[in-house]
Amino acid sequence: MxxxxxxxxxxxxxxxxxxxxxxxxxxxxxxxxxxxxxxxxxxxxxxxxxxxxxxxxxxxxxxxxxxxxRPHVWSAAGIENPPGRRAGGAEFGHIALAHQRELKRGILVEALQRMAGLEVDVEVEALPGDDDRGGLGWRTRIRLHVDEEGRLGPMAARSHTVIPVTDAPLATDAVQAATPFEERFSGFDTVDVLVPNGSDARLVIGEQKPTVIHERVGDRSFALDDTGFWQVHREAPATLTRAVQDAVDVELFDPRAGNLDLYGGVGLLAAAVADRFGPSTRITSVEADPRATDHASENLAEWLGAGAESGRVDRWLRALQERTAGDRSPLDGATVVLDPPRSGAGVDVMAALGRLAPAQLVYVACDPVALARDVALAEAHGYRLARIRAFDLFPHTHHVEAVATLIRD
Structure with missing residues (x-):
């Protein structure tokens, strides 16, 4: 310094x-x-x-x-605490909930204008129940770190300092009740607490071997590892299921095409597409984590045309290109859903999709800047942003989720 x-x-x-x-x-x-x-x-x-x-x-x-x-929703994170001793993970907790969404909207709109040259009108939509709860009680899983005395807490922002806490107000009541705030966990680095919608509460202490849990979304149950990725907001899986179903342009959807769900996890969004378009839908989920792929295969088993393959998305698409024979692309007429990590899909993946030329892309994004960059990359390959919605999946944080439809002209 x-x-x-x-x-x-x-x-x-x-x-x-x-x-x-x-x-x-x-x-x-x-x-x-x-x-x-x-x-x-x-x-x-x-x-x-x-x-x-x-x-x-x-x-x-x-x-x-x-x-x-407003007074901060989490006393451990308020400015009454010295800088460097404020709990991270609720950086918008001092802002009225409606204004948080307006700020997130502005970031998304500005990113699309600056990076993709697009003027969009979008609202950041609240998830069911959040306004009634003041944006609290939505996290179905939390990760806490362990300090030198064995106490649990988040890290301070941009720091490796653990801030011991006795509550976690963004977590659901069930998660808070299951969190052993008063216990000591010396010898471990992290403690995960989760209460799935379909399984009992559990702790994952340190590097435990994963075990299988089930998450229920509507009438459907998804198998996954307790250490695996799942949307943390209690309403996010159902909200994104509906949003992706609505984002697909029905006139462009061909159930017999080589439809894809990239970065597919355990198959949540592939199932959303198959549910929307019926039992004859052909769709392949592609996911780098082989255990998640195994779960996706199980979760998609009821659809004869649905399946899951394990592989890094960029390499998988490259191999698909190399197998292409003649002038017809294997993604001709296809719909591609992609839900990349926070860093986005990036140049290689967007270029590969541009060359393979599916009919439409449904892009689920948790980072507005990465989304705007990838929209600009898609535009260079002949796609236009047809519609976009945004959702407040992470109240009292700066994060915002968006679902965009890109159509090839």
């Missing part, structure tokens, strides 16, 4: 940046400020001055508060 680290400065915040930090300026330099809201004037403490182009700071006092400021 340089000589400015630890210095207190007064800043007026201009806008919200991607990542949940507000933007201020100090002598022309950009300063990213945590725990602040655009329009506020705050006293902030410089935490990182190593970059020439920007610094980071933490709010320590609000001098002129926004009308949207």
């Amino acid at each position: 340089g000589e400015n680290a630890g210095r207190d400065v007064e800043l007026t915040l201009e806008r919200m940046a991607h990542g949940g930090v507000a933007v201020g300026r100090l002598d022309g330099r950009v300063v990213f400020v945590s725990d602040a809201i655009p329009g506020e004037t705050v006293r902030a403490r410089i935490s990182d001055d190593r970059k020439k182009s920007f610094w980071r700071a933490d709010t320590v006092e609000v001098l002129e508060p926004s009308e949207h400021r």
